[in-house]
Amino acid sequence: MIGRLNHVAIAVPDLQAATAMYRDTLGASVSDEQALPEHGVTVVFVELPNTKVELLHPLGEASPIAKFLENSPAGGMHHICYEVSDIIAARDQLMESGARVLGDGEPKIGAHGNPVLFLHPKDFTGTLVELEQV
Ligand code: CO
Numbered sequence: 480m481i482g483r484l485n486h487v488a489i490a491v492p493d494l495q496a497a498t499a500m501y502r503d504t505l506g507a508s509v510s511d512e513q514a515l516p517e518h519g520v521t522v523v524f525v526e527l528p529n530t531k532v533e534l535l536h537p538l539g540e541a542s543p544i545a546k547f548l549e550n551s552p553a554g555g556m557h558h559i560c561y562e563v564s565d566i567i568a569a570r571d572q573l574m575e576s577g578a579r580v581l582g583d584g585e586p587k588i589g590a591h592g593n594p595v596l597f598l599h600p601k602d603f604t605g606t607l608v609e610l611e612q613v
Pocket residue numbers: 486488533558560609
């Protein structure tokens with residue numbers, strides 16, 4: 480069902496510092512900051528030869544990242560995103576197998592303009608999983 484690793488998302492308390500660390504210490508190519516108010520985050524994309532890392536910082540009061548950073552003030556891995564070719568078929572197959580889909584179960588448009596869904600971390604070895612239709 481799942482295909483390529485699309486990205487790993489890391490929640491960070493200081494977006495400028497995290498961006499500088501990836502750019503200057505690790506020598507990676509990084510994007511400008513991008514505000515995504517509908518997702519409650521500001522994002523910087525770190526472009527790697529085979530995948531991306533997304534640095535997530537809370538935006539607004541109801542940010543889903545705020546609570547994560549309260550529990551992990553230094554930041555940490557927030558989710559991992561796998562590509563699927565048909566997100567509805569993937570969702571239906573997963574729900575049939577007993578996995579929990581977060582929210583109302585309907586795909587939303589993610590940071591890259593593609594439909595995405597999130598799966599409950601307790602069903603996936605403690606990792607929040609994002610599926611992105613590519
Ligand atoms: Co993501």
